[in-house]
Amino acid sequence: MAKKVKADTDVSTExxxxxxxxxxxxxxxxxxxxxxxxxxxxxxxxxxLNYYFRSKEKLFEIVMLEKMQKYFGVxxxxxxxxxxxxENKVESIASKYIDLILENPELPLFVLSELRNNxxxxxxxxxxxxxLTNSEFIKQMQKxxxxxxxxxxxxxxxxxxxxPFLMRPVLQKLTNMKDKTFNEMMLERKRLIPVWTKAxxxxx
Amino acid sequence: MAKKVKADTDVSTExxxxxxxxxxxxxxxxxxxxxxxxxxxxxxxxxxLNYYFRSKEKLFEIVMLEKMQKYFGVxxxxxxxxxxxxENKVESIASKYIDLILENPELPLFVLSELRNNxxxxxxxxxxxxxLTNSEFIKQMQKxxxxxxxxxxxxxxxxxxxxPFLMRPVLQKLTNMKDKTFNEMMLERKRLIPVWTKAxxxxx
DNA sequence: TTATTTTTTAATCAAATGATTAAATTATTT
DNA sequence: AAATAATTTAATCATTTGATTAAAAAATAA
Numbered sequence: 526m527a528k529k530v531k532a533d534t535d536v537s538t539e540x541x542x543x544x545x546x547x548x549x550x551x552x553x554x555x556x557x558x559x560x561x562x563x564x565x566x567x568x569x570x571x572x573x574l575n576y577y578f579r580s581k582e583k584l585f586e587i588v589m590l591e592k593m594q595k596y597f598g599v600x601x602x603x604x605x606x607x608x609x610x611x612e613n614k615v616e617s618i619a620s621k622y623i624d625l626i627l628e629n630p631e632l633p634l635f636v637l638s639e640l641r642n643n644x645x646x647x648x649x650x651x652x653x654x655x656x657l658t659n660s661e662f663i664k665q666m667q668k669x670x671x672x673x674x675x676x677x678x679x680x681x682x683x684x685x686x687x688x689p690f691l692m693r694p695v696l697q698k699l700t701n702m703k704d705k706t707f708n709e710m711m712l713e714r715k716r717l718i719p720v721w722t723k724a725x726x727x728x729x
Numbered sequence: 730m731a732k733k734v735k736a737d738t739d740v741s742t743e744x745x746x747x748x749x750x751x752x753x754x755x756x757x758x759x760x761x762x763x764x765x766x767x768x769x770x771x772x773x774x775x776x777x778l779n780y781y782f783r784s785k786e787k788l789f790e791i792v793m794l795e796k797m798q799k800y801f802g803v804x805x806x807x808x809x810x811x812x813x814x815x816e817n818k819v820e821s822i823a824s825k826y827i828d829l830i831l832e833n834p835e836l837p838l839f840v841l842s843e844l845r846n847n848x849x850x851x852x853x854x855x856x857x858x859x860x861l862t863n864s865e866f867i868k869q870m871q872k873x874x875x876x877x878x879x880x881x882x883x884x885x886x887x888x889x890x891x892x893p894f895l896m897r898p899v900l901q902k903l904t905n906m907k908d909k910t911f912n913e914m915m916l917e918r919k920r921l922i923p924v925w926t927k928a929x930x931x932x933x
Numbered sequence: 934t935t936a937t938t939t940t941t942t943a944a945t946c947a948a949a950t951g952a953t954t955a956a957a958t959t960a961t962t963t
Numbered sequence: 964a965a966a967t968a969a970t971t972t973a974a975t976c977a978t979t980t981g982a983t984t985a986a987a988a989a990a991t992a993a
Contacts, residue, residue, distance in 0.1 A: 685889075776953080780970075
């Protein structure tokens with residue numbers, strides 16, 4: 526209630542905690558994160574975390590929801606745009622998603638692994654359960670290749686965008702790849718993915 | 730020391746613990762797993778876990794190493810087979826990997842997310858750091874498409890095999906997909922991935 | 934200024950959790 | 964059978980960790 530009355534002047538502390546929480550949760554996952562880690566990263570007293578957010582779980586839910594919105598916020602408008610071609614959409618998805626993840630490299634693994642343990646956190650975003658199934662994108666896929674389940678293409682497309690980031694540590698270790706090289710390759714992918722997808726859609 | 734002397738008659742308890750550990754660790758991850766969870770799943774007294782494996786971490790390392798070996802054990806021999814064509818290899822990888830993961834659906838997310846938090850666990854397997862870079866597979870890719878970094882194809886190939894399992898909960902929730910349908914689609918992929926890869930390699 | 938409200942701190946609690954110990958039980962050896 | 968070794972159990976420790984509380988400090992309102 527204290528918080529509500531003020532609500533503007535001193536956002537800094539609350540936001541500092543959220544920012545630290547984003548960082549620590551994303552890096553270590555919910556279970557491995559201690560509220561003390563967050564407090565330290567935010568350079569605040571531990572009690573403040575509970576003062577502002579009531580509990581670790583509440584704070585996590587806020588961070589998680591934001592991350593999920595980032596994840597789907599990029600996707601939904603593109604999928605349902607009735608004025609673009611299938612190729613346009615593939616280009617947009619590859620480009621926007623890769624940019625998004627380059628700025629939040631831990632996003633995919635964070636979201637997917639937290640979803641495994643806490644499917645409940647996912648519920649809120651899934652009430653509109655048809656944004657994918659009824660999307661323009663899926664319809665266009667279906668029209669082009671009625672013989673193959675459109676989700677096959679959808680999953681492959683997302684996989685080509687996201688999977689490199691998921692296996693990034695393995696890949697870099699295995700090939701002595703520098704961060705710079707990895708990032709360059711991901712930018713290259715923006716061009717490659719549409720070409721590949723087109724070829725896949727044609728392939729018999 | 731007690732363990733060493735016997736070592737054969739009563740493997741059952743030790744193996745029961747390992748089996749339970751595999752299950753619980755895979756499902757919840759290291760940090761979220763309590764040794765009591767494992768003890769309960771194995772139907773043994775908690776102290777036995779420490780009697781046989783000294784610590785949670787030691788037990789985890791054993792489980793992790795096994796999982797990693799599964800992961801790479803399938804891959805390495807295929808990649809380095811000098812007697813098979815590129816197409817053969819792609820077919821083998823898709824087929825073997827999808828079968829492997831169908832039997833261990835939590836394997837990819839488990840390995841990738843634990844690797845994020847404990848890169849050390851990865852060290853042992855990475856001493857031979859060249860099994861990928863110097864592989865026959867990479868050479869064949871390079872010969873076919875010298876204009877594109879061969880890792881682009883490698884990552885895409887693995888992504889097409891593994892990513893569907895990583896996003897499985899999201900996908901099923903979003904499309905009301907039944908387990909059976911998902912599994913059928915994954916089997917279908919064994920056929921699709923080689924076709925797609927071939928098309929991608931040709932695409933300009 | 935004085936009073937009131939909001940924010941921050943230090944100390945502490947209670948529960949969870951990994952680990953240990955000493956004793957009891959079971960199996961093996963002599 | 965007796966002695967020794969291996970396995971299992973119940974009880975307990977010590978630490979970690981999320982959360983609370985009461986008091987101090989700072990900000991705001993009167």
